[in-house]
Amino acid sequence: MSSRVSRIEFKRSIALWAGVIVLATALAFLYLLNSAWSRGTTAWTAQWTSMAMWTRSLLFYLWPVALGLGALQGLRDHRSRISELLTSTPRPAWHRAATVAGPTAITLLAAFALLVLVGAAQVIANTEYPHLGWLPISLVGALFLIAGAVLGMGIGRALPSVLTPPVVAMAGITFTSLMQLSLGQTHTITASGIPISEPNRLSLLSPALRDVRDAFTTVSTSVHLGQVIWLLGMVATGFALLVVVTSRAKLIALTPVVAGVLLSMAVLPTEPQRMYVLDEAATEPVCDGPVCVTRTHQARLADFAVHGEEALGLLAGALGDQAPVSIRENTVPTPDGSIPRWTADTVLFGFDDDHIVAAQSGEELTRALIAKAMVPGCSPVFSSGGGFNLDEAAAQSIATGWVLGDLTATSGTADVANERILEQALPVWEELNALPPSEQLARINAMRAVATSCDGDALSVLAGGASR
Amino acid sequence: MLYARSRQLTASLAAVVISAVVVWAIGRGPTDHRLALLVLATGTIAASIGLGGQDHALDRTAAIRWMPRRAMHVLLAGVVVGAVLLTVQTMGHELATVEFVVRNCAGLLGLAALGAAIAGGQYAWTLPFAWLAFAFFAPPPTSVPMEVATWMMLPPGTAAGTWTAVTLGVVGTTAYAVAGPRR
Numbered sequence: 123m124s125s126r127v128s129r130i131e132f133k134r135s136i137a138l139w140a141g142v143i144v145l146a147t148a149l150a151f152l153y154l155l156n157s158a159w160s161r162g163t164t165a166w167t168a169q170w171t172s173m174a175m176w177t178r179s180l181l182f183y184l185w186p187v188a189l190g191l192g193a194l195q196g197l198r199d200h201r202s203r204i205s206e207l208l209t210s211t212p213r214p215a216w217h218r219a220a221t222v223a224g225p226t227a228i229t230l231l232a233a234f235a236l237l238v239l240v241g242a243a244q245v246i247a248n249t250e251y252p253h254l255g256w257l258p259i260s261l262v263g264a265l266f267l268i269a270g271a272v273l274g275m276g277i278g279r280a281l282p283s284v285l286t287p288p289v290v291a292m293a294g295i296t297f298t299s300l301m302q303l304s305l306g307q308t309h310t311i312t313a314s315g316i317p318i319s320e321p322n323r324l325s326l327l328s329p330a331l332r333d334v335r336d337a338f339t340t341v342s343t344s345v346h347l348g349q350v351i352w353l354l355g356m357v358a359t360g361f362a363l364l365v366v367v368t369s370r371a372k373l374i375a376l377t378p379v380v381a382g383v384l385l386s387m388a389v390l391p392t393e394p395q396r397m398y399v400l401d402e403a404a405t406e407p408v409c410d411g412p413v414c415v416t417r418t419h420q421a422r423l424a425d426f427a428v429h430g431e432e433a434l435g436l437l438a439g440a441l442g443d444q445a446p447v448s449i450r451e452n453t454v455p456t457p458d459g460s461i462p463r464w465t466a467d468t469v470l471f472g473f474d475d476d477h478i479v480a481a482q483s484g485e486e487l488t489r490a491l492i493a494k495a496m497v498p499g500c501s502p503v504f505s506s507g508g509g510f511n512l513d514e515a516a517a518q519s520i521a522t523g524w525v526l527g528d529l530t531a532t533s534g535t536a537d538v539a540n541e542r543i544l545e546q547a548l549p550v551w552e553e554l555n556a557l558p559p560s561e562q563l564a565r566i567n568a569m570r571a572v573a574t575s576c577d578g579d580a581l582s583v584l585a586g587g588a589s590r
Numbered sequence: 591m592l593y594a595r596s597r598q599l600t601a602s603l604a605a606v607v608i609s610a611v612v613v614w615a616i617g618r619g620p621t622d623h624r625l626a627l628l629v630l631a632t633g634t635i636a637a638s639i640g641l642g643g644q645d646h647a648l649d650r651t652a653a654i655r656w657m658p659r660r661a662m663h664v665l666l667a668g669v670v671v672g673a674v675l676l677t678v679q680t681m682g683h684e685l686a687t688v689e690f691v692v693r694n695c696a697g698l699l700g701l702a703a704l705g706a707a708i709a710g711g712q713y714a715w716t717l718p719f720a721w722l723a724f725a726f727f728a729p730p731p732t733s734v735p736m737e738v739a740t741w742m743m744l745p746p747g748t749a750a751g752t753w754t755a756v757t758l759g760v761v762g763t764t765a766y767a768v769a770g771p772r773r
Contacts, residue, residue, distance in 0.1 A: 147720075157728070182727060183727060190719075283601060284712055285602065288638065288639060292631065292719065295719070300625075303624060
């Protein structure tokens, strides 16, 4: 393919438009909408893996767009009514197919790469943990776009009708949507009786990934492998459809894509835990004395360790030998709807915990860590945010106040809730403070045992009731 | 008859019916109005290619009053798309309420008509398609502007959703009836 031909092809095809549409709409989504991808430690500009996974999620609509634009491109010869003329030329048909597919593939690749670059430029500024584990996620994403466009072109060439591009695009978006809705999800009930849904093997044929729940989860290698097999089948079929003429050959050209689906089904993992796996290197602890964070967040350690040690000191002073001895960032992946697990001698926290996020100054951070140590919270965990339990929040305020010597509603919740928490906490607080110190300590310790084992109601223990 | 043929009626109708049956058959899990939205959007998009003729010069020679005919075309397309979904779901397993279907048909067909007036029948589908992609990906609305932006996802009876659909329906149909498809 001479450079002159491709220059002309760039000018008269929709290739450039495809690039512009992909890049502009994706950036508009990421910058203009304030959604899960713009918040906390999993923001698309915060960490490499998060950036790669959020940009992949956009393929939910970018891939159908690539399909539709490809189909428009594939219709071109039919529209200008020169198909017969072209089949009579001595040039091999695949030569022409490559000339048509090449520029679109290149612009789509460039647009996706630019999108990733825009994210990367910001991630570099926001994290001190560089790694390349995210690269396969983005590469498979780019391959998805190219394969979609080539398949779209093939379909446009094989079924030349003005209806083809919209139907192909719509079929694409219906497919990706169904994979995120009932068809691509397993519906189960957790041990605690909460219905949840997790992706199944079928949904991995869709280019979009699950929402990013934490900064340490990544996509497993077998997922990449299965998806690449399915994509190679897609490209092969698309290219074959661009080349062949007879309807029998068109049917045969469908073989690669079918084979791709079947082969990838054999490779793709079946359980959700093997699709999205913990990134071991990212969760490696980086410690400063008794305070540990993950390598992903090592940039925040220096500031955090000071307040962590202060909190541990205050806890030791108040609780004596029952006090926790270390603080660690929580890296246990929590499936939707599960009850969190805590231990009494280690304080587990996450940088996305409401209290930690809300702590504006250092002093509040110390308070937040003490609150987390006393009553870590037992509501089932959801990726969309934890539940709020008024009694638990009241117990947390009382216990934190007891360590620090003053009662304040725990921050991290809305102001309206804070008033209700105080209202709930005040009688118990006064009763507790009226007791002799040794009994106060006994109650607090009994409460902590209940709160860290998630087995009973912390507030009623503080109020003097027996733990259930 | 010639008008119907020049507007790719059979192919569009086939696409509408097939999409409705396929999604209805697949989506036999918990009822989700997003499935119904997919059916309606596919129907609209399939119908939208009929909003432009084969040859503009040829159309101009026809001695018919175009304005009422174009308006009727959009309205009829909307009725057919909605009716197909409602008919399919009478076979059991409801996807959406009548109210939801009517509102979204009106809004989506309005968008398609507007798309035809702006970009021509061949590209009319891009407008409903883009808005659908946005509505699916946007977070749940918390303010009125966001409710307007995600009107097609709102539960039936939400004022912002209904008004946006009505406005789009009226503006789109009027624009298409008056101006016709872009040549």
